C-alpha cells in the first residue's frame with residue numbers, strides 16, 4: 001500500500017520538512033521542535049497547481065481511505081484491504097477518483113489560513129465508508145443479513161486543483177475536463193482545523209516521549225500519558241494488565257464501551273446470552289460491564305480481528321499503578337474512532353454461530369460511550385511476542401506492518 005508524503009514548513013524555524021502522512025508528531029530535524037499534528041476530524045491535504053489556466057483556482061475534495069473492509073455473514077468472514085478515493089462532490093465532469101495523482105505529487109496540509117477557494121465536501125466520511133462497503137471489489141456478494149466494518153489506517157480529504165472559466169481545466173495536467181459545473185455557492189475558504197500542539201508535558205513541563213507515528217506520548221518524569229486536543233494535550237486514561245512474567249513490551253488496546261439500543265449488551269452475562277457463547281454465567285458476569293478491546297495499532301486484518309476477539313473475551317486483572325513501566329510502550333497508531341468502527345464485525349466474530357445473532361440485533365444499534373487504553377504485557381523470543389495469560393503469540397513481523405503501513 002502506498003504512503004503519501006507531504007511537505008510542511010516548520011512552525012518554529014520555518015525550515016521545509018518532509019514527512020509521511022502517518023506521522024502524528026511533527027519533528028523538525030533543524031530546530032528539534034516536536035509538535036503534535038492535530039486536526040479536528042480527518043487530516044486535509046491539497047496539491048498545488050502545476051499549470052496556469054484562465055479562470056478561478058478551485059480545490060476539489062476527494063475522500064481517501066487506506067484500510068480494511070470486513071464483511072461477516074452467516075457463512076464466513078471476508079475482508080479486503082482497500083486503498084480507495086472518491087470525489088466528495090456530485091458535480092459532473094470532475095474526475096471520479098484521485099487515481100495515482102496523490103501518490104505522484106507532494107501534498108501540503110490545508111491549514112486554517114491556506115488561501116484559495118475550496119469546494120465544500122458534499123458528504124461526510126461516514127457516507128464515504130458506506131459507499132465503499134456497498135460493493136467491495138473482490139468479495140463474494142452477500143444477500144442475507146450481514147455485519148460490516150470499514151477500519152481506516154489512514155482517512156483523509158485530499159484537494160485537487162482545477163481552474164474554472166467557461167470550462168474546467170485540470171490544474172495538474174492542463175486537460176480540459178468539461179463545461180463549468182461548480183456552483184459559486186458551494187465554495188468556501190479553508191475549513192481545516194489543523195493545530196500544531198506542544199509536546200511539553202502540561203503537568204510538569206518535561207518533553208513528552210514516543211514514536212512520531214504514535215497518537216499518544218508519555219511523560220516519564222511524572223508518569224502520565226497524553227493525547228492532542230484542539231487546545232492542548234489532555235491526559236489519557238491508561239491501565240496496565242498484570243502478568244506473571246516480566247514484560248519486555250506493552251501493546252496498546254482500545255477499551256471501548258458501547259450503549260446498545262434494541263438489544264441488551266451492558267454486562268458479560270448480556271454478551272453470553274446475546275451471542276450464545278458456550279460459557280456458564282457466573283454472578284460476577286451479571287454485574288461486570290462488558291467492553292470491546294481492539295488493537296490500537298495497525299496489524300494485518302485477519303490478525304486484527306483474531307486479537308480483538310481473544311482480548312475482548314479475556315477478563316483481566318488490573319491494579320492501579322503510580323508509575324509507567326520502563327519497558328517500551330508500542331506506538332498507538334490506530335485512532336480510537338477507527339477502532340470503534342470495527343466493533344459491529346467484532347460482535348459477529350464473538351458469536352460462535354452468527355446466524356443466531358443476526359435476528360437478535362436486527363433492529364438494534366451500538367453507540368460509543370467511552371474509549372480508554374489498556375496496555376497488555378508481552379515477552380518475546382527471536383520471532384514472536386508472547387502473552388502467557390491469554391496464551392497468545394504474535395509474529396514480530398506482523399507488528400512491523402504497523403510501522404510500515
Ligand SMILES: [Zn+2]
Pocket residue numbers: 010011012013014015028029030031032033
Ligand atoms: Zn524547525
Ligand SMILES: [Zn+2]
Pocket residue numbers: 201202203204205206219220221222223224
Ligand atoms: Zn510530566
